[in-house]
Amino acid sequence: MATVQVDIVTPERKVFQGEADIVIARGVEGELGVMAGHIPLVTPLKTAPVRIKQGDKETLIAVSGGFLEVRPDKVNILADTAELPEEIDVERAKKAKARHETILKRLDKTDKDYLRHKRALERAEVRLQVANSKS
């Protein structure tokens, strides 16, 4: 089976480099599965786990923001932040989740800070989900 090469980078560092049978990511227009031979495209990404499957192995990576670019036989993800399961500080993510949940409870949806806290809550939730996937 042909594989695609996957590179996940942030402005600060290279987070992941490897081969995959399929890469599954959540673009702004919905979930996307990329295998070798996929048509080239660029899409903004939502905050969500990116799943990298190779054989029986699946690696989840916590990704927030940025873009996914599909080239022939290559997938590049340039994310605002990205962490592997073993890099995630679970206590930090739990604290962030609780903090933003508390703030959001007393904020109206029209408040100028609402979206900022909602996005931060999403990042914390995705980090916890990915940390839990550690095998």
Ligand code: ATP
């Ligand atoms: P916090 O409120 O805990 O700082 P945050 O969502 O505001 O979280 P980000 O702005 O998304 O943090 O990320 C800042 C940097 O910290 C990035 O390099 C990101 O990879 C890292 N980071 C954030 N939370 C965690 C975590 N729980 N474990 C490991 N790295 C994290």
